[in-house]
Amino acid sequence: MHITNTLTGEKEEFIPGSLPVRMYVCGLTPKNEPHLGHARLFVTNDVIRRYLEYRGYPVKYVQNFTDIDDKIIQAGLRDGIPPSEAAKRYTACYFRDMNALAVRPADTYTYVTEFIPQIITFIQKLIEKGHAYVLEGVGDRDVYFATTSFPDYGKLSKRNEEAMEAGARIEPDERKHNPRDFALWKAAKPGEPWWNSPWGRGRPGWHIECSTMAIETLGEQIDIHGGGADLIFPHHENEIAQSESLTGKPFAHYWIHTGLLQLGNEKMAHSGHFVTARSVLERTPAPALRLYLLSQSYRTPFTYLPEQVTAAIKRWRRWVKARQTAAEYAKDTPAPKREPEEFTRLREEFIAAMDDDFNTSGALAVIDTLVRRLNEMTSKLAKGREQEQRELAAGLAVLDELVGVLGISLNPALDIRRNIDDASRAEIEALVAARTEARKAKNWQEADRLRKELEERFDVIVKDAPMGSNWEVK
Numbered sequence: 001m002h003i004t005n006t007l008t009g010e011k012e013e014f015i016p017g018s019l020p021v022r023m024y025v026c027g028l029t030p031k032n033e034p035h036l037g038h039a040r041l042f043v044t045n046d047v048i049r050r051y052l053e054y055r056g057y058p059v060k061y062v063q064n065f066t067d068i069d070d071k072i073i074q075a076g077l078r079d080g081i082p083p084s085e086a087a088k089r090y091t092a093c094y095f096r097d098m099n100a101l102a103v104r105p106a107d108t109y110t111y112v113t114e115f116i117p118q119i120i121t122f123i124q125k126l127i128e129k130g131h132a133y134v135l136e137g138v139g140d141r142d143v144y145f146a147t148t149s150f151p152d153y154g155k156l157s158k159r160n161e162e163a164m165e166a167g168a169r170i171e172p173d174e175r176k177h178n179p180r181d182f183a184l185w186k187a188a189k190p191g192e193p194w195w196n197s198p199w200g201r202g203r204p205g206w207h208i209e210c211s212t213m214a215i216e217t218l219g220e221q222i223d224i225h226g227g228g229a230d231l232i233f234p235h236h237e238n239e240i241a242q243s244e245s246l247t248g249k250p251f252a253h254y255w256i257h258t259g260l261l262q263l264g265n266e267k268m269a270h271s272g273h274f275v276t277a278r279s280v281l282e283r284t285p286a287p288a289l290r291l292y293l294l295s296q297s298y299r300t301p302f303t304y305l306p307e308q309v310t311a312a313i314k315r316w317r318r319w320v321k322a323r324q325t326a327a328e329y330a331k332d333t334p335a336p337k338r339e340p341e342e343f344t345r346l347r348e349e350f351i352a353a354m355d356d357d358f359n360t361s362g363a364l365a366v367i368d369t370l371v372r373r374l375n376e377m378t379s380k381l382a383k384g385r386e387q388e389q390r391e392l393a394a395g396l397a398v399l400d401e402l403v404g405v406l407g408i409s410l411n412p413a414l415d416i417r418r419n420i421d422d423a424s425r426a427e428i429e430a431l432v433a434a435r436t437e438a439r440k441a442k443n444w445q446e447a448d449r450l451r452k453e454l455e456e457r458f459d460v461i462v463k464d465a466p467m468g469s470n471w472e473v474k
Contacts, residue, residue, distance in 0.1 A: 023059055024213075029110075031072050034277045041227070041304065050407055065109060078275075097277040101286050110216075140201045142175075142187050145182050155239050184204070187199070214243075222252045223254060228258050257299065261301075262302065262303040323400075325394075325465060329389065330392045340394055342450065365455045366402070367406075432454070461473075
């Protein structure tokens with residue numbers, strides 16, 4: 001198995017430091033409803049975790065919520081509620097949407113507000129080691145990390161000093177010793193939440209939070225650190241500087257960054273333009289949206305196009321229908337003791353794709369091939385041929401295995417027929433059933449009339465298959 005490591009810029013063989021694999025993913029700052037970019041990040045890391053487990057590696061997966069920072073304070077002001085309530089509101093939205101997308105719960109969720117004592121201790125140790133300094137003054141004071149104390153600063157992002165000084169989210173403060181230095185502790189401002197510390201009332205800086213929570217839950221060295229590509233600098237660069245200054249050890253062995261989801265020419269972000277995951281889930285089967293989010297390499301910037309979501313829905317429905325038909329033909333027939341070679345080969349192709357830096361695009365293509373093969377088998381299968389049914393059952397088992405690794409359910413009950421209320425759905429089903437009876441009676445004129453009525457009244461397409469007819473909204 002090989003993983004592209006942002007730290008080295010190379011595709012490296014995956015060798016965990018120990019078991020279980022220690023995996024930390026920078027989670028949500030719950031300041032608004034999760035958007036599709038968030039969904040892509042968390043679906044991607046969910047698949048990485050699932051695949052590691054599939055390949056025999058137990059995983060301890062930790063994900064954080066930054067439940068206090070400047071933007072959550074702003075969200076509270078915007079919504080007219082305390083920042084803590086805003087954080088709870090949008091954390092609940094995260095669980096609602098990620099549960100729908102079959103993102104498995106982390107082994108541990110960490111919340112910044114629950115780690116304040118540990119963060120303060122971390123900062124004190126950095127000060128003692130000469131890696132941080134307290135701004136002079138009386139009352140509440142700021143604490144900054146001294147980037148010049150860490151010679152490897154910039155090794156993750158590969159930025160030069162000038163680029164780092166001009167980088168996003170560098171806190172402007174003329175009192176800093178160096179423009180690149182970043183806040184570890186922020187003195188309280190009027191009306192903001194605060195905690196007591198040796199430097200007065202205040203709250204943590206953004207970067208120190210993840211270093212503390214990762215080390216507290218996974219230890220001083222972790223195997224995989226995940227997050228969005230927009231976190232490479234300054235957030236992850238600063239995590240490395242803090243953590244390695246404290247411990248003297250490499251912080252994370254593999255840095256995995258998910259490409260940003262674009263909306264037009266801009267990245268999808270709460271600070272600009274975004275499409276909420278919920279708004280797409282309201283009109284898209286959740287497994288189909290998950291398939292869409294996995295349809296390109298996780299590292300590739302990805303432009304959101306509604307027509308591509310529509311194509312993913314059709315693709316998913318083909319898989320669902322193929323599975324339904326194969327299950328009807330195979331019935332309860334057990335698979336043969338020796339798996340047919342063609343299905344073994346397809347599994348091996350799936351593994352080869354996923355072993356190559358979690359190539360989900362290639363893995364999905366293997367499933368497409370498997371689905372086509374199942375359709376070929378069912379179209380030729382004569383009922384009662386037990387050997388052929390056994391082979392079909394073997395193929396069905398492989399399909400379930402591979403889609404399970406990707407977390408894509410083929411349960412038809414999860415389908416959503418857009419703009420179809422219960423009364424219309426019942427009428428559509430009745431018309432489709434009537435058309436099926438007309439076809440059985442070879443009343444082709446009536447069958448064609450019913451097909452046309454379904455299309456004109458409900459914008460519905462009827463698809464005929466050996467085991468019956470199915471319908472979908474255009």
